[in-house]
Every structure is written in C-alpha cells, then in structure tokens.
Amino acid sequence: MKRRRELDKVIETGDAVRLSALLQAGGDNEEHNHLGWTPLMSTAYKGNLNAMRALISAGADRYTLTRDGECALHIAARGGQADAIRYLISLGLNVNATDHYGEVTPLHIAAAGSRHDIASEACAALLDAGAKIDARNKDGATPLYFASLSMREKVSRFLVSRGADTNVRASKGRTALITVTKLAMKPETASLLVEIGAELDIQDDDGCTALIYAARHTTIGFLDILINAGANPLLQNNEGKTALDIAEEIARTSSSGHSETIAILRRAMI
Numbered sequence: 001m002k003r004r005r006e007l008d009k010v011i012e013t014g015d016a017v018r019l020s021a022l023l024q025a026g027g028d029n030e031e032h033n034h035l036g037w038t039p040l041m042s043t044a045y046k047g048n049l050n051a052m053r054a055l056i057s058a059g060a061d062r063y064t065l066t067r068d069g070e071c072a073l074h075i076a077a078r079g080g081q082a083d084a085i086r087y088l089i090s091l092g093l094n095v096n097a098t099d100h101y102g103e104v105t106p107l108h109i110a111a112a113g114s115r116h117d118i119a120s121e122a123c124a125a126l127l128d129a130g131a132k133i134d135a136r137n138k139d140g141a142t143p144l145y146f147a148s149l150s151m152r153e154k155v156s157r158f159l160v161s162r163g164a165d166t167n168v169r170a171s172k173g174r175t176a177l178i179t180v181t182k183l184a185m186k187p188e189t190a191s192l193l194v195e196i197g198a199e200l201d202i203q204d205d206d207g208c209t210a211l212i213y214a215a216r217h218t219t220i221g222f223l224d225i226l227i228n229a230g231a232n233p234l235l236q237n238n239e240g241k242t243a244l245d246i247a248e249e250i251a252r253t254s255s256s257g258h259s260e261t262i263a264i265l266r267r268a269m270i
Contacts, residue, residue, distance in 0.1 A: 008039075029058050029059060044072045068101070110143075140171055194225060227264065244269060
C-alpha cells in the first residue's frame with residue numbers, strides 16, 4: 001500500500017521517468033487504490049500518455065477491471081481524456097465494453113461525466129473508433145439520455161449532430177423528455193431536449209406524456225415550454241385522464257396551489 005501511494009504521487013505529477021524508476025524498484029503496476037483503480041487506470045484518468053506507455057512497457061495488464069467491471073477505457077472516458085482513449089483503443093480495448101451491471105459503456109460515461117469542458121472530444125474519439133451512439137444500458141438509456149439528464153448541453157448537441165436519437169424509450173417507455181418532466185428537474189433541460197428534436201407527445205407505458213407529468217407539479221416552466229412548443233393537451237393516459245384532469249384532481253385533494261397550472265391548461269385547450 002505504501003508503494004502504491006508513492007506511485008499515486010508520481011502519477012499526480014505526471015513524471016513518467018520517475019514512474020518507470022519506481023516500477024523497476026518493485027512497484028506493483030496492478031495494485032488497486034482506494035477507488036479500485038490500477039496505476040494504468042489512474043494515468044488514463046489523468047490523460048498522461050507517457051506514464052501509460054511506461055506502465056504498459058512494465059507489463060501492466062490493459063484488461064484489468066475494477067470491482068464494478070469498468071476497464072481503463074471507462075476511466076479514461078470518465079476523465080474526458082481523448083488521447084488516452086485513442087491509445088487504449090489502439091491496444092485492443094473494446095470501445096463498447098459494459099460494466100458488470102450493464103449500466104454504462106465508455107460513451108455513456110464520457111457523455112455524462114464531470115469533465116463537460118472536454119467531453120465532446122472524448123465522445124468523438126469513442127465514436128470515431130466505433131462506439132455505438134445509441135447504445136442502451138440495462139434500463140434502455142443511451143449516452144444522449146445520460147447527457148441530457150446531466151444537463152450537458154454541449155455534449156447533447158454534439159451527440160445529436162452525430163446522429164443520436166432524441167426519442168429513445170428507456171425504462172417504462174419513458175423518453176428523456178418524459179423523465180426530466182416527471183422528476184421535475186430543471187425546465188432548461190426540457191427546453192434543450194425540445195430544441196434538439198425531442199417529440200412532445202410520446203406516451204410512456206402508462207399512457208402519460210411529458211405534459212401530463214408536468215400537470216402533476218407546480219413548476220410552471222415545464223408547462224410553458226411544452227405548450228409553447230405545441231404539446232397536445234387533449235391526449236389521455238391509460239386511465240382516460242388529460243393533463244387538465246390530473247391538475248384538477250390534485251387541486252381537489254391537496255393545497256399545493258395548482259390554480260395557475262389549471263389556468264394554463266384550460267387556455268391551451270381552447
């Protein structure tokens with residue numbers, strides 16, 4: 001563990017020469033740190049190609065997985081490191097690899113990652129190498145679904161420019177627009193999805209549209225965005241209820257203040 005801490009300090013500085021010296025002195029290039037990452041994974045996250053090459057030359061296993069089943073390519077994507085992604089792919093790593101749970105490919109991670117300033121370049125590196133742009137995880141969510149729900153505007157627009165489907169149905173038949181509205185996330189996210197091509201009147205497995213879910217809460221921004229974009233207020237869910245029916249029902253049974261929601265929906269039905 002002490003030697004691994006020494007390796008981590010050198011990885012942090014990016015000093016490939018010193019890293020090689022530590023490895024030659026007995027440093028373990030397969031020891032996992034507290035995140036479950038090998039030294040190769042840590043250097044991939046940092047995007048230090050010289051250090052990555054030094055580790056590979058010292059015999060590091062490029063195919064090692066974390067306890068969750070992520071490989072070094074997943075970690076490079078998490079760091080938004082396009083050059084590291086290209087290097088690892090050149091070593092034979094699977095650009096469409098999933099973790100043990102079927103949750104994410106490297107593209108899912110890059111699309112939703114915290115390094116949104118460089119995420120588009122990382123996504124481009126993966127797509128250019130054959131990543132499936134509409135790859136679905138076990139819940140049916142795609143990289144664009146991840147990006148939009150994480151409010152990654154630049155990446156979302158980039159993925160659409162490369163052909164991503166804005167209307168993929170994930171768990172329970174819900175598109176990203178339906179999910180964003182149902183969870184009362186930021187209205188700006190719904191606005192972005194509408195702008196990049198999300199269909200307004202798709203119904204999920206319960207027959208609910210984004211507008212019907214918008215009628216359940218008092219965040220008026222969702223209603224304005226959807227109605228102004230042309231959402232159909234007459235559509236009914238599987239119980240035969242419209243968005244207005246839902247809003248009026250809630251108003252009768254709670255004090256949540258649905259009067260403005262009801263007024264907006266009544267005007268939309270004229």
